[in-house]
Amino acid sequence: MAPFSPRVYARLPTERPNPRTRHIDRRTPLGIAQAINREDALVALAVSRQSRAIARGMEMLAACLRGRGCVLFLGAGTSGRLAVLEAAECPPTYGTSPREIRAVMAGGKASVFRSKEGAEDDPKAGARAVAGMRRGDAVVGIAASGVTPFVRAALKAARRQGCRTILVTSNGRPPDNPAEMTIAPDVGPEVVAGSTRMKSGTAAKLVLNTLTTGTMVLLGKVYDRWMVDLKPTSRKLRLRGERIISELGVVSAARARSLFRASGWSVKTAVVMARRDLAVGEARKLLACAGGSLRRALEA
Numbered sequence: 001m002a003p004f005s006p007r008v009y010a011r012l013p014t015e016r017p018n019p020r021t022r023h024i025d026r027r028t029p030l031g032i033a034q035a036i037n038r039e040d041a042l043v044a045l046a047v048s049r050q051s052r053a054i055a056r057g058m059e060m061l062a063a064c065l066r067g068r069g070c071v072l073f074l075g076a077g078t079s080g081r082l083a084v085l086e087a088a089e090c091p092p093t094y095g096t097s098p099r100e101i102r103a104v105m106a107g108g109k110a111s112v113f114r115s116k117e118g119a120e121d122d123p124k125a126g127a128r129a130v131a132g133m134r135r136g137d138a139v140v141g142i143a144a145s146g147v148t149p150f151v152r153a154a155l156k157a158a159r160r161q162g163c164r165t166i167l168v169t170s171n172g173r174p175p176d177n178p179a180e181m182t183i184a185p186d187v188g189p190e191v192v193a194g195s196t197r198m199k200s201g202t203a204a205k206l207v208l209n210t211l212t213t214g215t216m217v218l219l220g221k222v223y224d225r226w227m228v229d230l231k232p233t234s235r236k237l238r239l240r241g242e243r244i245i246s247e248l249g250v251v252s253a254a255r256a257r258s259l260f261r262a263s264g265w266s267v268k269t270a271v272v273m274a275r276r277d278l279a280v281g282e283a284r285k286l287l288a289c290a291g292g293s294l295r296r297a298l299e300a
Contacts, residue, residue: 004147004175014145014170016198018189020182023240036198039191043199046185047206053183054207055139056148060164060181064138065100065219072158074129075142076120076150078197079168079204082107083142092237094221095229101212104129106150119150126153135162140211142204143167144196146174146184148154155179168207170200183207220293223248228267228294232260241267249274252269268294 009015021035047054061071073083080103087103090096105111106126107119119125126149130139139158141151146169155165156178167179170187185207187199216222221229226248233236238260246256248271256270263269263280272283275298290296 004171008175009145012145012147012171013170013186013188013277014190014200015194016189017193018191021191023192023252036191039188039199040202043185043187043202044206046187047203047210048185050185050207050239054210055214056181057166057183057211058218060166061138061140061211061215062218064136064164065096065215067072067136068235069138070099070133071101071138071140072130072133073101073140073142073208074105074126074154076106076111076148077115078201079142079144079148079151080107081112082204082208083140085205086212092231092233093227094216095298104154106148108294120148121150123149123153124289125156126150130154130158130161130163133161133163136231138164140166140168140208141179142169142208143174144170144200144204146171146177147197152176152178153237166211168204170203186201220291220295223268223271223294226267228271232265238265241270245270245274268292268297272297 024032024035027035064071073087075083083103084105087101090101091098095129098167107116111119133139138295139155141155143151145165155167158165159178159180167177167182169182169184172184172186185203187203190196190198228244230237230241232241242253242256242260244267245260246253249256249259251274259270263273268287269280269283271294272278272286273280281285287297290300
């Protein structure tokens with residue numbers, strides 16, 4: 001994949017100078033903080049304008065996971081770290097397996113903690129990152145500029161392999177876009193020209209939060225407003241699970257604790273046991289018949 005010319009890079013929306021932060025180096029600390037905050041306030045609105053595209057992305061990822069496919073998030077620099085963060089937080093929150101939702105960062109694991117210069121410019125590494133992906137899987141590439149060689153090559157290779165592909169970017173018109181669909185909040189130029197860890201990074205985080213959370217809602221991993229597929233891998237999560245069971249099962253805290261243990265640490269199973277007065281095996285069968293949906297199990 002040939003690199004773009006310097007002229008293309010110079011015209012990227014993420015490289016434009018921001019007229020509202022001209023001479024920011026002459027401002028007081030309060031003036032600097034206020035200028036940055038005013039720019040940050042524009043991000044949520046820009047993301048909201050992409051709601052339809054994000055909703056289509058949710059449906060795509062949910063279909064992939066229902067079909068036993070996997071989702072891979074990938075990026076370089078700030079975008080790669082956001083990819084890693086998104087994938088890492090899904091298993092404890094929603095009970096996904098490490099196989100279902102994964103992340104790859106340009107430059108490998110060490111790049112999460114220390115920048116590896118030039119890693120984003122390696123298209124061969126991008127293609128290798130998706131080598132194991134198959135038809136029915138999905139790849140979400142994150143690239144503020146929309147032209148990162150690592151991400152572009154990964155998306156291009158993934159499409160050849162039959163994967164669904166999404167590009168999350170701050171460039172509404174990336175040249176020669178390799179992705180099937182694009183989510184591109186127009187956040188405008190950065191406070192410091194080209195510093196895409198700022199508004200572009202914030203926008204990407206909001207998009208990814210919405211994509212994964214919405215996908216999990218569609219998959220029945222959220223009941224009402226509760227994360228009913230959480231894994232109690234810490235004391236905080238165990239106590240949260242007990243509170244959810246007490247709330248949804250309409251039982252005391254002590255009873256919720258007992259049911260949680262008896263259910264094998266499954267919030268959904270414990271809630272069904274409480275609400276339907278069932279033994280653990282019967283509750284599991286009812287949930288299985290409901291496709292894992294707590295709502296359908298309780299309304300059956």
